[in-house]
Amino acid sequence: xxxxxxxxxxxxxxxxxxxxxxxxxxxxxxxxxxxxxxxxxxxxxxxxxxxxxxxxxxxxxxxxxxxxxxxxxxxxxxxxxxxxxxxxxxxxxxxxxxxxxxxxxxxxxxxxxxxxxxxxxxxxxxxxxxxxxxxxxxxxxxxxxxxxxxxxxxxxxxxxxxxxxxxxxxxxxxxxxxxxxxxxxxxxxxxxxxxxxxxxxxxxxxxxxxxxxxxxxxxxxxxxxxxxxxxxxxxxxxxxxxxxxxxxxxxxxxxxxxxxxxxxxxxxxxxxx
Amino acid sequence: xxxxxxxxxxxxxxxxxxxxxxxxxxxxxxxxxxxxxxxxxxxxxxxxxxxxxxxxxxxxxxxxxxxxxxxxxxxxxxxxxxxxxxxxxxxxxxxxxxxxxxxxxxxxxxxxxxxxxxxxxxxxxxxxxxxxxxxxxxxxxxxxxxxxxxxxxxxxxxxxxxxxxxxxxxxxxxxxxxxxxxxxxxxxxxxxxxxxxxxxxxxxxxxxxxxxxxxxxxxxxxxxxxxxxxxxxxxxxxxxxxxxxxxxxxxxxxxxxxxxxxxxxxxxxxxxxxxxxxxxxxxxxxxxxxxxxxxxxxxxxxxxxxxxxxxxxxxxxxxxxxxxxxxxxxxxxxxxxxxxxxxxxxxxxxxxxxxxxxxxxxxxxxxxxxxxxxxxxxxxxxxxxxxxxxxxxxxxxxxxxxxxxxxxxxxxxxxxxxxxxxxxxxxxxxxxxxxxxxxxxxxxxxxxxxxxxxxxxxxxxxxxxxxxxxxxxxxxxxxxxxxxxxxxxxxxxxxxxx
Numbered sequence: 014x015x016x017x018x019x020x021x022x023x024x025x026x027x028x029x030x031x032x033x034x035x036x037x038x039x040x041x042x043x044x045x046x047x048x049x050x051x052x053x054x055x056x057x058x059x060x061x062x063x064x065x066x067x068x069x070x071x072x073x074x075x076x077x078x079x080x081x082x083x084x085x086x087x088x089x090x091x092x093x094x095x096x097x098x099x100x101x102x103x104x105x106x107x108x109x110x111x112x113x114x115x116x117x118x119x120x121x122x123x124x125x126x127x128x129x130x131x132x133x134x135x136x137x138x139x140x141x142x143x144x145x146x147x148x149x150x151x152x153x154x155x156x157x158x159x160x161x162x163x164x165x166x167x168x169x170x171x172x173x174x175x176x177x178x179x180x181x182x183x184x185x186x187x188x189x190x191x192x193x194x195x196x197x198x199x200x201x202x203x204x205x206x207x208x209x210x211x212x213x214x215x216x217x218x219x220x221x222x223x224x225x226x227x228x229x230x231x232x233x234x235x236x237x238x239x240x241x242x243x244x245x246x247x248x249x250x251x252x253x254x255x256x257x258x259x260x261x262x263x264x265x266x267x268x269x270x271x272x273x274x275x276x277x278x279x280x281x282x283x284x285x286x
Numbered sequence: 287x288x289x290x291x292x293x294x295x296x297x298x299x300x301x302x303x304x305x306x307x308x309x310x311x312x313x314x315x316x317x318x319x320x321x322x323x324x325x326x327x328x329x330x331x332x333x334x335x336x337x338x339x340x341x342x343x344x345x346x347x348x349x350x351x352x353x354x355x356x357x358x359x360x361x362x363x364x365x366x367x368x369x370x371x372x373x374x375x376x377x378x379x380x381x382x383x384x385x386x387x388x389x390x391x392x393x394x395x396x397x398x399x400x401x402x403x404x405x406x407x408x409x410x411x412x413x414x415x416x417x418x419x420x421x422x423x424x425x426x427x428x429x430x431x432x433x434x435x436x437x438x439x440x441x442x443x444x445x446x447x448x449x450x451x452x453x454x455x456x457x458x459x460x461x462x463x464x465x466x467x468x469x470x471x472x473x474x475x476x477x478x479x480x481x482x483x484x485x486x487x488x489x490x491x492x493x494x495x496x497x498x499x500x501x502x503x504x505x506x507x508x509x510x511x512x513x514x515x516x517x518x519x520x521x522x523x524x525x526x527x528x529x530x531x532x533x534x535x536x537x538x539x540x541x542x543x544x545x546x547x548x549x550x551x552x553x554x555x556x557x558x559x560x561x562x563x564x565x566x567x568x569x570x571x572x573x574x575x576x577x578x579x580x581x582x583x584x585x586x587x588x589x590x591x592x593x594x595x596x597x598x599x600x601x602x603x604x605x606x607x608x609x610x611x612x613x614x615x616x617x618x619x620x621x622x623x624x625x626x627x628x629x630x631x632x633x634x635x636x637x638x639x640x641x642x643x644x645x646x647x648x649x650x651x652x653x654x655x656x657x658x659x660x661x662x663x664x665x666x667x668x669x670x671x672x673x674x675x676x677x678x679x680x681x682x683x684x685x686x687x688x689x690x691x692x693x694x695x696x697x698x699x700x701x702x703x704x705x706x707x708x709x710x711x712x713x714x715x716x717x718x719x720x721x722x723x724x725x726x727x728x729x730x731x732x733x734x735x736x737x738x739x740x741x742x743x744x745x746x747x748x749x750x751x752x753x754x755x756x757x758x759x760x761x762x763x764x765x766x767x768x769x770x771x772x773x774x775x776x777x778x779x780x781x782x783x784x
Contacts, residue, residue: 041319061323087316124313151309222380230356230387231414239448239483248489250586
């Protein structure tokens with residue numbers, strides 16, 4: 014009974030003080046329209062914004078996004094995509110390293126960090142038709158909901174691709190410069206090689222300089238904000254306002270007794286004699 | 287067949303290597319971006335360095351390294367990176383813009399123009415490129431084209447309106463379009479009065495006013511004062527040391543005119559003439575007349591203000607020749623941004639008493655001093671501290687034994703406090719302590735300690751008239767009872783400037 018009371022108390026406390034969401038990544042670069050969905054609300058993404066577990070990442074037309082996760086993995090999301098950060102766990106002390114993403118639509122590129130080369134680590138991207146799991150590699154995956162087809166391209170290392178029809182089988186393993194597709198209700202196609210030109214084209218979409226020019230010297234130059242004016246463009250110094258008068262005269266000065274009466278009467282800062 | 291096999295093996299070896307390097311480079315680039323956006327530029331540079339080392343062909347990593355170097359002040363490194371980026375990818379207009387900006391920052395204005403024109407063609411960068419292109423052209427004295435680019439920057443991007451308007455005003459100022467310059471500078475001051483650009487625009491307006499002010503200036507002052515102890519020997523009657531211990535009301539008239547013989551942007555030469563007359567209601571023998579032609583050169587050079595003034599005064603006491611005096615006065619001032627001003631001066635004074643009773647005091651006085659002002663909010667509200675050393679060196683006049691009776695070395699420290707109240711009421715309160723040590727033999731070891739207090743309140747009535755009220759207290763303590771005295775003066779004066 015006492016244990017049940019404690020359990021109830023703990024449950025109430027958890028309800029009263031929800032655990033703070035853990036930041037698992039950071040927006041490193043973005044371009045165009047990019048939103049982050051959290052707790053049912055969408056907000057515009059910003060450079061440096063934290064990414065939390067459960068967040069949804071949505072890009073609009075010409076929208077692009079690059080996220081660096083706590084395990085140093087990099088996720089680049091192409092335009093008109095929707096990705097859910099289902100799980101992101103990184104604890105080097107216990108060798109727990111897991112990343113699970115859902116690609117609802119669109120295309121993403123993952124540069125998976127070396128941590129995923131360790132036993133027990135797992136990095137997976139799931140679409141409506143396939144799941145791609147990798148260990149220490151780079152790959153792209155796209156899903157077109159209209160055709161219900163997933164395409165996976167390997168850029169280095171190995172990617173294991175399964176159809177959702179058969180997630181426990183050996184699936185298909187693609188290596189560098191190979192691709193496979195998984196249509197709805199079908200198994201992955203046999204890997205086929207692609208040439209270097211195609212490879213570069215695929216990567217180009219993920220390499221970009223962010224919109225808004227956050228890093229540009231032109232946008233961040235202090236003169237743009239009016240905070241600084243380079244010396245050549247500063248106002249020439251005003252001529253000093255010094256009067257030749259000794260101020261109000263006082264005859265006593267003439268025999269060396271006292272200075273001019275109220276010598277500041279000229280209203281000038283500066284020297285009077 | 288063998289060749290084909292070699293090609294296949296080579297491609298299998300090379301392709302993954304290229305891909306691996308590129309992957310590492312882009313991963314490091316992304317990690318570097320996080321550091322960059324967090325403002326940790328040194329760490330970001332370290333990562334971008336590694337990214338470039340991992341894949342020298344990765345233009346984006348090199349671009350980010352370039353902009354990071356720029357943030358860290360390594361403009362030379364930034365230019366080198368951005369040039370390499372453009373060589374590899376000539377259509378990367380973002381790099382063209384940043385290269386142009388870096389070249390402007392390093393004074394390579396001519397080199398900056400081609401990349402900025404390239405960036406200007408890209409709609410996304412048009413406004414920023416136009417602003418910096420205009421700056422490059424302004425520095426190259428191509429002012430007409432620069433002005434068009436500033437107008438273009440302001441039109442393309444409202445966020446650049448203030449800097450573009452400021453620079454358009456600078457271009458107008460340099461071309462002598464004063465009315466347009468005033469209009470644009472005023473717009474900047476009104477939009478952003480507290481920014482550095484707003485302050486500079488305000489300084490330009492002050493400068494324009496200064497350059498446009500009339501070459502003739504004049505002011506007159508009429509004052510009334512009540513003096514509890516008129517100090518000076520009356521004409522024709524020797525009362526050494528000239529302390530009357532009598533009070534009197536009096537009027538003063540002061541007329542002063544200056545003419546700017548020459549006026550440049552950084553200096554001006556002024557000729558002036560001052561006439562002064564005091565009229566005591568009860569002690570007419572103390573009435574003093576002064577005619578004082580003067581000349582002064584004032585200017586600015588670099589961080590300094592400077593000036594040298596020369597003045598000749600011819601005094602009459604109760605209508606009789608009394609004294610002629612020459613002053614030479616070089617000085618320098620250092621305006622310290624918005625927080626203060628330092629001044630240092632030297633003054634040489636030669637007095638030649640025409641009244642034989644005072645000839646014993648003919649001589650030189652050399653003074654040198656420093657003054658520091660600290661602005662509390664604006665230059666109108668300030669605290670000042672100062673020190674002055676002076677040395678009175680009478681000439682050997684008759685009688686010989688009295689020649690050095692008035693020779694002394696003096697030290698003075700002073701503090702002041704100025705404040706501008708609402709309705710343009712300005713005020714000043716000051717206190718000084720002056721200590722004089724006279725020649726031991728001739729003055730019998732005279733020591734004076736002089737405390738002076740000044741309070742002044744002034745208010746402009748209109749553009750030309752100012753009313754001033756003042757109190758002056760002087761408390762001199764001397765080991766020679768002849769020189770012990772207290773003196774208080776209350777005065778009110780009306781000043782006319784034109």
